[in-house]
Amino acid sequence: EVGSEDIDILPNGLAFISSGLKYTGLTSFAPDKPGEIFLMDLNEDYPRAVELRISRGFDLSSFNPHGISTYID
DSSP: OOOEEEEEEOTTSEEEEEEOOOOTTSOOSOTTSOOEEEEEETTSSSOOOEEOOOOTTSOGGGOOOOOOOOOOO
Protein backbone atom coordinates (compact mmCIF):
# COMPACT_ATOMS: atom_id res chain seq x y z
CA GLU A 1 0.00 0.00 0.00
CA VAL A 2 2.76 2.46 0.85
CA GLY A 3 5.65 0.89 -1.07
CA SER A 4 8.71 -1.01 0.00
CA GLU A 5 12.04 0.42 1.10
CA ASP A 6 14.26 -2.64 0.56
CA ILE A 7 14.18 -6.33 -0.30
CA ASP A 8 16.52 -9.22 0.47
CA ILE A 9 16.11 -12.51 -1.39
CA LEU A 10 17.47 -15.71 0.13
CA PRO A 11 18.97 -18.50 -2.04
CA ASN A 12 15.85 -20.62 -1.39
CA GLY A 13 13.57 -18.01 -3.00
CA LEU A 14 12.14 -16.40 0.15
CA ALA A 15 12.11 -12.62 -0.03
CA PHE A 16 11.97 -10.29 2.99
CA ILE A 17 10.63 -6.82 2.27
CA SER A 18 10.81 -3.77 4.53
CA SER A 19 8.11 -1.13 4.22
CA GLY A 20 7.02 2.06 5.92
CA LEU A 21 10.12 4.26 5.89
CA LYS A 22 9.33 7.77 7.07
CA TYR A 23 11.67 10.74 7.36
CA THR A 24 11.50 14.51 7.03
CA GLY A 25 11.01 15.62 3.44
CA LEU A 26 9.65 12.24 2.24
CA THR A 27 5.93 12.15 1.47
CA SER A 28 4.22 9.40 3.44
CA PHE A 29 0.89 8.01 2.24
CA ALA A 30 0.26 6.45 5.67
CA PRO A 31 1.97 8.71 8.23
CA ASP A 32 0.29 7.07 11.23
CA LYS A 33 0.93 3.48 10.15
CA PRO A 34 4.00 1.75 11.64
CA GLY A 35 6.62 0.09 9.48
CA GLU A 36 6.22 -3.53 8.43
CA ILE A 37 8.20 -6.55 7.28
CA PHE A 38 6.71 -8.80 4.60
CA LEU A 39 7.64 -12.29 3.40
CA MET A 40 7.16 -13.45 -0.18
CA ASP A 41 7.85 -16.96 -1.49
CA LEU A 42 9.09 -16.44 -5.04
CA ASN A 43 8.77 -20.21 -5.70
CA GLU A 44 4.97 -19.98 -5.70
CA ASP A 45 3.08 -19.70 -8.98
CA TYR A 46 1.39 -16.52 -7.76
CA PRO A 47 3.64 -15.05 -5.06
CA ARG A 48 2.08 -12.57 -2.66
CA ALA A 49 3.56 -10.53 0.15
CA VAL A 50 2.41 -11.61 3.62
CA GLU A 51 2.92 -9.31 6.60
CA LEU A 52 4.99 -10.93 9.33
CA ARG A 53 3.76 -10.59 12.91
CA ILE A 54 6.20 -8.80 15.17
CA SER A 55 6.65 -10.13 18.70
CA ARG A 56 4.79 -8.62 21.62
CA GLY A 57 6.73 -6.07 23.59
CA PHE A 58 8.22 -4.51 20.44
CA ASP A 59 7.46 -0.79 20.09
CA LEU A 60 5.66 -0.81 16.74
CA SER A 61 4.77 2.87 16.98
CA SER A 62 8.42 3.80 16.42
CA PHE A 63 9.23 1.01 13.91
CA ASN A 64 10.68 2.81 10.89
CA PRO A 65 12.59 0.20 8.83
CA HIS A 66 15.32 1.48 6.56
CA GLY A 67 16.84 -1.38 4.63
CA ILE A 68 16.94 -5.05 5.45
CA SER A 69 19.56 -7.77 5.31
CA THR A 70 19.74 -11.42 6.32
CA TYR A 71 22.44 -13.53 7.86
CA ILE A 72 22.71 -17.22 6.99
CA ASP A 73 24.67 -19.36 9.43
